[in-house]
Amino acid sequence: MENQLRQKAKELLEKGxxxxxxxxxxxxxxxxxxxxxxxxxxDVDKLVFNPLCVNNLSLYLTRKFADxxxxxxxxxxxxxxxIKTIAVLISESxxxxxxxxxxxxxxNGVVYRQELWKSGTDFKSVPADIMPTKxxxxxxxxxxxxxxxxxxxxxxxxxxxxxxxxxxxxRDLDKKSGEERWGxxxxxxxxxxKCYACRQICPLCYCxxxxxxxxxxxxxxxxxxxxxxxxxxxxxxxxLAGRCTFCGECERACPVNIPLNLVNQKLAxxxxxxxxxxxxxxxxxxxxxxxxxxxxxxxxxx
Amino acid sequence: MSxxxxxxxxxxxxxxxxxxxxxxxxxxxxxxAGTSRMEYKPNVRIIKLPCTGRIDxxxxxxxxxxxxxxxxxxxxxxxxxxxTTGNYHARRRWIAFKNLMDFVGIDSQxxxxxxxxxxxxxxxxxxxxNITDEVKKLGPFVEYKSLGDRQ
Numbered sequence: 001m002e003n004q005l006r007q008k009a010k011e012l013l014e015k016g017x018x019x020x021x022x023x024x025x026x027x028x029x030x031x032x033x034x035x036x037x038x039x040x041x042x043d044v045d046k047l048v049f050n051p052l053c054v055n056n057l058s059l060y061l062t063r064k065f066a067d068x069x070x071x072x073x074x075x076x077x078x079x080x081x082x083i084k085t086i087a088v089l090i091s092e093s094x095x096x097x098x099x100x101x102x103x104x105x106x107x108n109g110v111v112y113r114q115e116l117w118k119s120g121t122d123f124k125s126v127p128a129d130i131m132p133t134k135x136x137x138x139x140x141x142x143x144x145x146x147x148x149x150x151x152x153x154x155x156x157x158x159x160x161x162x163x164x165x166x167x168x169x170x171r172d173l174d175k176k177s178g179e180e181r182w183g184x185x186x187x188x189x190x191x192x193x194k195c196y197a198c199r200q201i202c203p204l205c206y207c208x209x210x211x212x213x214x215x216x217x218x219x220x221x222x223x224x225x226x227x228x229x230x231x232x233x234x235x236x237x238x239x240l241a242g243r244c245t246f247c248g249e250c251e252r253a254c255p256v257n258i259p260l261n262l263v264n265q266k267l268a269x270x271x272x273x274x275x276x277x278x279x280x281x282x283x284x285x286x287x288x289x290x291x292x293x294x295x296x297x298x299x300x301x302x
Numbered sequence: 303m304s305x306x307x308x309x310x311x312x313x314x315x316x317x318x319x320x321x322x323x324x325x326x327x328x329x330x331x332x333x334x335a336g337t338s339r340m341e342y343k344p345n346v347r348i349i350k351l352p353c354t355g356r357i358d359x360x361x362x363x364x365x366x367x368x369x370x371x372x373x374x375x376x377x378x379x380x381x382x383x384x385x386t387t388g389n390y391h392a393r394r395r396w397i398a399f400k401n402l403m404d405f406v407g408i409d410s411q412x413x414x415x416x417x418x419x420x421x422x423x424x425x426x427x428x429x430x431x432n433i434t435d436e437v438k439k440l441g442p443f444v445e446y447k448s449l450g451d452r453q
Contacts, residue, residue, distance in 0.1 A: 173405070182407030182445055211360070219360050226449040231363045234402065238359045241398040263405065270401040275394070289398070292390035294380070300400055301393070301415040302429065 001105075001151045005077065006044040008103060008148055012075050013041040018101050019072020022060050024053040032113055035060070039071060049077065049150075051111045051126045056247040058085040061095050062206035075101035075147075079110070080140025084245035084280025085203045087145055091283050092243075094206060104143025106151030109135035112252060133164030133261065134246050145283060162269075166261045170269070173262070185230075185263075191256040192229040194222065198236065198250035198260055204243050211235065237263045242271040242288035245280035317371035317437040319346045319430070322361055323418075324354045324389075327378035330420035335427050342427040343434040346374070353377065355388030359399045362413065366446050372412045372437035374429070379417040389417075411436050412443060 009021045025036030025046045033053045036046050057076055060068055068074050078086060083104060089095045108126075115130040116123060128136070141154040161167075173181055196212065199205045212220045212232060220235065221228025237260075244264040251260045272278055274297060277288040323329045329350045335342065351357060354377030365373050375396065383389045396415050403413055414433055418426045 178404070178407040178409055179445075180407070181405065185406045186445075186449070219364065227367055227446075230406075230449065231360070231367060234363055234406065235360055237402055238395075238399060241402070263402070266405050267398055267402060270398055274397050289394060290391075292387065292394050294390065296390070296393050297397060298380070298393060300410075301396070301417060 002047070002049055005049055005103065005105070005150050006047050008150060009038060009044045009047055009075065010041045012101065013038070013044070017073070018075040020068060021047070021075045021077070021103075022057050022068070023047045023077035023103075024049060024055070024057075037068075037071075047077070049105055050123055051109060051131075052113065052116075052123050053077075053079070054110045054112060054252065056082045056085055056201075056203055056249050058082050058089065059201065059203040059249075061086065061089060061100060062203055063208070065095070069099075073099070073101070075103055077103045077105060078143070078146070079105050079107040080138060080143050081107075081134060081245065081247050083143050083145050084140060085247055087280045087283040088204060088243055088245060088287065089206075091285060091287055097283065101148070102143070102146045104146025104149045106143065106149065106154045107138075107141050108154055108156075109138070109141075132248055133166040134248050136164040137162050137167075144281065162265075166259075166265055169259070169262055170266050173266075186226065188258045189229045189233050190226050192224060192233065192258060193256060194224045194229065194232065195255060197253040197255060198258075201249045201253040202240075203247070203249075204240060204245075205236070233258070233260075233263070237267055240264050241267040242275070242277060243279050244268055315438060315442060317345050317434060317442070318369060319372045319374060319433055319437060320365040320370040321346050321348045321374040321376060321430070322354075322357050322365075323348055323350055323375075324356075324377035324384075325350055325352050326384040327382060327420050328376040328416075328418040328426065331418045331422050331426045334420065335423035338423055340423060340427050342430045345434045345437075346430045353383065353385050353388035354392035355383075355385065357392060357395075359395065359402075362399070366408075366412075366443065369447060371440070371443045372414070372433055374414045374416065374433055376416040376418045376426075376429075379419055382419060408446075409440065411440055 012018045021038040023036055024033040026048055027034045035055060035057055038044055090097055109131040111126045111131055119130050137158045139158045141156045143149055220231050246265060248261055254260060271288055275288040332348060357375060362373050377389045380389060404410060416429055
């Protein structure tokens with residue numbers, strides 16, 4: 001699979017179809033993968049693909065896209081879940097489909113490093129139970145939008161009802177009382193240090209200027225005070241409603257382990273129920289929060 | 303006598319209700335209530351916006367931050383929007399926002415959504431009175447106000 005990827009990347013670079021390939025490479029000690037930008041055909045051996053390739057590289061198609069475009073047309077190595085993000089970016093006119101060559105990787109699931117440490121296994125044979133929730137429910141292991149598909153077809157049928165820790169916890173929270181939920185979230189949000197790592201890593205948080213930095217008037221308190229923390233996290237969840245594709249990068253980047261996937265996936269479920277929309281499957285439909293339907297529910301409006 | 307004219311004075315806690323209303327329908331409805339000399343609970347602070355589509359969820363969060371005990375959001379009935387579709391967009395946003403607020407555990411009795419047209423002064427008066435009573439029963443929003451206090 002890696003050889004196929006390197007070969008395709010080499011072809012693309014040699015033919016001049018693309019000027020840069022955004023992909024994954026090893027860090028020095030080969031403990032995790034890191035984004036690499038290949039501009040020369042002879043460098044393609046640096047490209048790797050394995051379950052440790054967790055980063056969502058579509059981030060480089062947003063705020064940093066100008067730097068990438070300065071090099072020339074890019075090709076991007078993307079798993080199905082990353083392609084979902086690219087689809088949202090295209091549907092929001094942040095990107096044109098022809099601006100990027102998508103090297104879609106068939107994927108058997110990824111794994112976070114700390115889970116590997118905990119289970120003591122090697123990344124070459126990752127048991128399904130230590131994979132993140134998104135992989136348990138993945139229906140895009142075979143890339144759904146791609147110019148070139150790399151790897152063999154994967155046979156995997158996701159469960160009918162979303163399974164895994166994130167969805168179990170959402171169901172668990174839904175059963176609890178409002179007070180208990182409030183306690184749960186305040187406890188988590190209190191830890192927030194306002195580092196904005198969730199925003200920086202999110203490929204869909206592409207605003208050039210964020211409301212969190214706006215200070216006349218100041219909408220979100222900048223200090224890591226619980227009041228501002230709550231406002232910030234609610235605002236970000238709201239902004240991702242109907243857009244979040246569950247790449248899980250925000251929670252992975254969060255230095256204080258706030259379960260951001262819970263709140264984002266809760267809203268994704270709400271949007272699916274209310275508007276029948278799942279983000280990232282079709283780049284040609286409008287995002288649900290910018291359109292409306294005359295028949296939207298209004299049972300809560302008096 | 304309809305409920306909007308009943309007025310009883312009670313001592314103790316008086317809730318602060320912030321109402322985000324649209325310029326064309328609900329504000330005009332509230333205005334009609336005023337010019338018709340209807341009486342209603344003075345707990346409501348009206349904030350007029352051009353359209354419900356202008357209401358960012360942050361407004362509501364900010365209202366709670368600044369000490370509101372309840373928030374009311376109100377605009378034109380579907381189909382009546384001055385800007386044709388502003389309230390449809392707002393409705394979509396509210397569906398998501400209401401669910402989000404429920405999920406983080408904010409009592410749904412503190413956040414109300416409504417359609418009030420320019421002629422519905424009576425509906426406006428009843429709405430404000432009912433919400434004020436409801437929030438009064440709940441008491442001050444101490445959960446939000448005490449955020450950051452050392453336990």
